Amino acid sequence: MKENPCMRTFQNKLFFTLVTCLAWSVATLAKEVEDTKAWEKEVPENKQDLLAIQTKLQSVLTKAKEAVVAVQSGGGAGSGVIVSKDGLVLTAGHISGRPGRSVKIVLPDGRRVDAVTLGGSEISDSGMCRIKEEGEWPFSPMAEKGKSQVGDWCFALGHPGGFFEKRGMVMRIGRVIHKRHATLRTDCRLLGGDSGGPLFNLDGEVIGIHSRIAMTDDANFHAPIESYHEHWDLFKEGQMISRRDLQKGGFLGVGTEETEEGLKILDLVKESAADKGGILEADVIIAIDGEPIDSQEELFIVVGSREPDDEVVIDLRRGKKELTITLKLGKRPE
Template identity: 40%
Template sequence: MFSLCTSLARRAATVSVAFGFIATAAMAAGGADKNAAPKADIATLLKIQNDVQKLLPRVRPALVAIETGGGTASGVIISADGLLLTAAHVPNGPGKDMKVILEDGTVTTAKSLGLDKTTDAALARLKDRGKPWPFVTLSREVAMAQPGEWCFALGHPGGYDKSRGPVLRVGKIIKQTANSLHSDCVLMGGDSGGPLFNFNGEVIGIHSQIWEGRDQNVHVSMAPFLRSWEAMQKSQVIKTWGTGAGGYLGVATVMNDSLDLEVADVIDASPALKAGIRAGDVILSVNGDAMTDQQQFSATVRARAAGDTLKIRLRTHGKERDLSVKLAQKPLEEGQ
């Protein structure tokens, strides 16, 4: 599977070849659903190719490769003074130094600022170099990124490769939630933190969760970044604790490198702590429903009131266990 993905990534880099580009767009036009609308006609695909080829030279210089903790990821510069968007699981905390590689092979460093662990959004700043950085703008019209809209993803799957260059994938948005976008752009390891663009050349998402299914790739939308902009610039870590209609659980979660829903933190004296939930536990299900992402888990908990009991299945050090947690009243001041 890895060799196949690597081969596809290298092929995707040759976007200037008309046939390969149109074939990629045609796959997206068909959608992941067998009942999707008919594929776009050739004139539409040629226009998409032309639009992307015009945008690519403008946006590509702002894409960066990131190396941190022995892994590879991506990011995108969104200001002349070096602010950088990436996924929160890339630095996994504020104040972390990250190796950054620009398109031309220039190597520099960035320091992670704040992040939102509940949505996987993170902000970093590049080292000052005495001249403006190449950058792109982000879209503030979050509601405009609707299913059916064409988009394209950039990234460095497998890490920086100067001979190959950045890899571009064209697709469509297929789902929008409060904090995320789902697209059928094909993503691979190393794409995490890279940008998803609209056809105005604006960043509309940051690659977060990568799945084998074409319809399951998840990107953080711009909503969490815009909502927490000042806090992240101050290197604050935003944690939204699971609460119901007056109920309170007291955990923060992240999607780990294995794409499991992992407990990142547990509040002191919270129902979660009293029940035996600890940081590092993987949440498998709640009341019998499998938990596959943070948004689903938060929504499941929010739907419960104080006094309700949740039956949670966890995996701890490779062993599964079940426990019951009775939600409490939400504290007057919630940890951030």
Template identity: 40%
Template sequence: MPATVSLRVGNSQGSGVIIDREGRILTAGHVSGEVGRDATIIFPDGRRLHGKTLGANNGIDSGMAIITEKSDFTFVEMAKSATLKKGDWCLSLGHPGGYKPGRPPVVRLGRIQNLDAKTLVSDCALVGGDSGGPLFDMHGRVIGIHSRIGGRVNSNVHVPIDTYTRTWDRLAAGEVWGSVFSVFDFLKPAEAYLGIRSVMDKKSLRIESITPGSPAEKAGLKINDVIRKIDNQKLATPDELGAFLKARRLGTQINVYVQRGGKAVSVAVVLGKRSD
């Protein structure tokens, strides 16, 4: 449990797990985001250390970060996906809703529902803030990293641990590759709502209107903001934005990077439900 940490990068936060004595942290690609960003690693006891984001495979949502301060910390062992089978018991750890002082990582018990080369599905419950946290086997070894809440509460998606070991050198070297959409092709998540109308503006999207009371308005997005990217994905058309939102569920936090009056602004938005 001490190796399961909260990972804060900019205005976003998720979970992660320390995996070796060098302080490398496995997390979700949408949590680590861009390479070389400052990160704050928060331990269950409240201790905080500085870190940096490393590489990411957006195609399967795997990411890596590293602790940059010298300190003592616990790390955990990785399993091998070949040892896993459908029906195996597993434990999910993370920081649902974000880190809360005095609360250790929350543990949930479940079983593996499905497993292939790119995805592991379990019935361990996940909520916002759990993304990037570890899924353990009953021997205390990491078997996956939380990626996305599925279409049902009891069907959630994790990145299998073997995908990290196969691409370890690329992640550690700070390489980013893959398309963010491919990992969600087999899921139909519950609809998430942002509340903007956008139009194409050269190779970006400009916010033309914002629905009153919507998640976008509550978070502070403005009309005429030019969206450069959301999380780690550049979106050039309204259709691409629609596809991005369909891959997310209610309560998911996204980070919208906009150009506003000559300034670069980052806005954290928690996706909500359409009120009509």
């Protein structure tokens, strides 16, 4: 039978179309895999990785900015983020202060609305407010507990220096460099006025709230979102977690300073657990019971969460040597 030339032409076109579609699908899949892996790599390997991270950030930034606010109280100002459609605002504990205070929330378009402060924690520096005006507010979702990990890319939003409508909020990108129960550290650069603002992952979820600037401006502290999950109902009810709650616990008896070396011992309380246990001035605390200690906050929490007479194992750096000391915690002096 003689072959139909029209049929041959159709078959050739069909084959070409199928090959083209297959090649496009493979290329698209490879591109998606490459992009997905870009922000999961320890270090971006090339320009394409950086562009993939940039594209991912741009895809969530616009929506994230809609929920970021300024918090004004008296002569002070900070930042915050709306996390529920009925107007719950997360901020830093030192911004919200005691429960029941009246504050102003400044929305991205410059509109000001009344709010009242709710509960918070002096330990993690977490705070909460509620917008009084009824309505459905734009909000950002909170990440689940444990989702953020060391090495994750993140971005910070806030109003450094206060709210300026023409300038708008400021965005900085970085990575999570340290995470513990009550503290999270990143290399996102923060300035005064950023306190209380949100830290986002690249899925547009809130993973922390800006707390304070460290010794270097590229290592900053945030209250992890876990501290809000853990005490959500208590905060909404206007309850506070104070340092007094931990002052009833164990007592080490050291004065410390956060340095680039770590948490350095400046002085010792005479006859305290630290003094009796062999800790010396200028020692650097590395860990307690295997839990790394990088800040005064972490030391306070770890020691205060234990009881007087509890035995702890402390890893120290003394000069160029590392050593381990086991001692019993004391009781805080009256």
